[in-house]
Amino acid sequence: xxxxxxxxxxxxxxxxxxxxxxxxxxxxxxxxxxxxxxxxxxxxxxxxxxxxxxxxxxxxxxxxxxxxxxxxxxxxxxxxxxxxxxxxxxxxxxxxxxxxxxxxxxxxxxxxxxxxxxxxxxxxxxxxxxxxxxxxxxxxxxxxxxxxxxxxxxxxxxxxxxxxxxxxxxxxxxxxxxxxxxxxxxxxxxxxxxxxxxxxxxxxxxxxxxxxxxxxxxxxxxxxxxxxxxxxxxxxxxxxxxxxxxxxxxxxxxxxxxxxxxxxxxxxxxxxxxxxxxxxxxxxxxxxxxxxxxxxxxxxxxxxxxxxxxxxxxxxxxxxxxxxxxxxxxxxxxxxxxxxxxxxxxxxxxxxxxxxxxx
Numbered sequence: 001x002x003x004x005x006x007x008x009x010x011x012x013x014x015x016x017x018x019x020x021x022x023x024x025x026x027x028x029x030x031x032x033x034x035x036x037x038x039x040x041x042x043x044x045x046x047x048x049x050x051x052x053x054x055x056x057x058x059x060x061x062x063x064x065x066x067x068x069x070x071x072x073x074x075x076x077x078x079x080x081x082x083x084x085x086x087x088x089x090x091x092x093x094x095x096x097x098x099x100x101x102x103x104x105x106x107x108x109x110x111x112x113x114x115x116x117x118x119x120x121x122x123x124x125x126x127x128x129x130x131x132x133x134x135x136x137x138x139x140x141x142x143x144x145x146x147x148x149x150x151x152x153x154x155x156x157x158x159x160x161x162x163x164x165x166x167x168x169x170x171x172x173x174x175x176x177x178x179x180x181x182x183x184x185x186x187x188x189x190x191x192x193x194x195x196x197x198x199x200x201x202x203x204x205x206x207x208x209x210x211x212x213x214x215x216x217x218x219x220x221x222x223x224x225x226x227x228x229x230x231x232x233x234x235x236x237x238x239x240x241x242x243x244x245x246x247x248x249x250x251x252x253x254x255x256x257x258x259x260x261x262x263x264x265x266x267x268x269x270x271x272x273x274x275x276x277x278x279x280x281x282x283x284x285x286x287x288x289x290x291x292x293x294x295x296x297x298x299x300x301x302x303x304x305x306x307x308x309x310x311x312x313x314x315x316x317x318x319x320x321x322x323x324x325x326x327x328x329x330x331x332x333x334x335x336x337x338x339x340x341x342x343x344x345x346x347x348x349x350x351x352x353x354x355x356x357x358x359x
Contacts, residue, residue, distance in 0.1 A: 030073045039067040090326055091139035092122045093132070095159070096152040100297065101173050101315060105150050108319020109172075116327060118145070125158065132160035140167070145330035148172055148322050154184050155216035168329030172322040173315065181329070182339045183322050185313035187217045190344030191224035194264050194292040194311050197346055199230065200354030201290045203262025208235045209248040209274060210266030218266060221294065225264055240266070245273020253281060261289055262352075268293040268300040271308055275351060279305070290352040306350035318342050 036046035041064060048054030049064035050073075067073075090113060096102040110120055121144060123135035139147060146167050149158050151174030162169045163177045176182035198206050208225045211218045218237070226233040236251065238244035245265065252259060265271035271293030275285050283289055285306055293301060296312035321342065329335050348354075 030071050032073070034071055035064065035068045035073050038071060039064045087143040087145055088116075088118045089121050089142060089144045090118055090323070090330075091136075091142075091144040091147040092120050092150065093125060093135060093139070093147060093158060093160075093162075094122070094150045095125050095127050095132075096150065097124045097126055098152070101152055102150050104315035105172055105319035105322065108316040108321075109148060109323040110319075111316070112320040112323030113327060118323075118327065125160070127159055129159035132158060136160055136162070136165075140165070146170065146326040148326055149174055149176070150322075151175075153215060153217070154187075168326055168335075170322045170326045170329070172318055176339075179337050181325055181335055181337055183318050183325075184339065184341055185315070185318065186341040186343050187220040188224040189341075190294065190311040190313065191221035191264070192228050193344060193346040194294065195225050195228040197292055197309060197348070197352050197354035198262035198264060198290055199228075201262065201286065201352050202354075203260075203290055205231055205258055205260045206262040206264060207252065207260040208233070208264045208266070209245065209270055210235060210237060210264075211240045211270070213237050221266065234260075238270075240269055242269050242273030242276070245270040245275075246277040249274055249277035249281070253283075259289075263289060263291050265291065265293045268295045268297045268304075268308060268310055271310065271351075272300055272304045275304055275306070275308070286350065286352050290354070292352050296347050301347070301349065304351065309349045309352040309354075310347055312345045312347050314342060314345060 032043055032046055035050075036043045039046060041049070041060065045054070045056060045060070046064050049056060049061045050068055090109070092102075092106055092109065094102040106120065106122065113120065121139060121142065123139065125132040125135055136147070144167060147162060147165070147169045149162055149169060150172045151158055154173065155175055157175045163180070169180060171177075171180055171182040173184060195206060206225075206229050208222055210222060213219065222235045225235070236248050238248060248270070263274055265274055271291055275291055278285055278289055278291075285291055291308065293308045293310035296310045301308040301310050321340070325335050
């Protein structure tokens with residue numbers, strides 16, 4: 001039986017409660033010896049319980065972990081590394097210095113790894129190959145257990161060769177090597193969700209206002225849009241900006257003829273520009289024209305008027321999966337190479353009230 005009190009930790013014995021360590025006053029580092037004593041196990045058992053190794057009952061393992069948390073035990077990282085031959089650090093390499101894609105990916109990675117006592121070492125490289133090489137060397141000098149490479153588009157590799165390293169590499173939201181482990185969002189599936197939302201909302205003339213043709217994600221989403229709509233397709237390509245959203249509406253409304261009653265936008269910035277331009281023309285959203293974006297960039301989607309229905313690429317989930325895979329690889333477990341597409345989800349707000357369709 002353990003007890004954690006404000007002024008000290010105690011272990012129950014036949015002779016009563018024996019004070020083992022004082023809190024609040026000056027004291028040294030809490031050691032594994034204290035954890036073992038309070039939990040009533042050997043030092044070896046306590047160490048194995050905290051490292052997730054050895055054979056013991058689940059109750060014993062959980063008791064040791066609970067006691068370690070109660071007494072504030074922090075394992076010595078250097079000692080643990082010497083024993084396990086690991087640094088318990090993962091390197092995250094990215095050229096997405098704006099952070100639009102990398103920050104949610106990193107949040108997911110951290111969520112997955114923190115419970116395993118693994119830290120994330122972030123290096124931003126811009127698109128500079130020399131800087132990238134310096135950062136990779138720094139990661140290797142720190143003996144990272146693995147590297148996660150992330151970027152700002154799916155069809156471009158980072159400006160550094162990560163093949164042939166002695167540590168495992170996982171590619172998350174960037175182009176990987178042919179024999180690598182690559183994670184990406186399923187743009188085609190996400191586009192189908194967006195278009196079906198517009199169809200469910202009653203839209204019959206749906207236009208796709210999107211980004212440059214040079215982006216693989218643009219082409220995949222446009223192909224899914226064409227395959228899903230009931231009427232004739234129309235895809236307008238431009239840049240990733242609100243200004244392009246304004247310009248696209250001007251093109252559609254000033255040319256005469258049939259106007260769309262639904263607009264599927266390539267990202268949330270374009271969608272916000274589209275909605276602003278429609279409002280300026282006295283067109284009601286979603287009553288006259290329903291609009292769906294892509295990204296679920298909260299700061300953009302929630303502040304659009306009306307708030308934007310959009311596709312979430314679930315980058316946080318993608319990050320968690322990247323963390324899980326690189327951890328498995330660092331522990332010597334087999335992970336099959338190839339591209340893994342993670343499903344998107346639809347976040348319904350006021351700009352389109354269609355029902356979310358199955359993927």
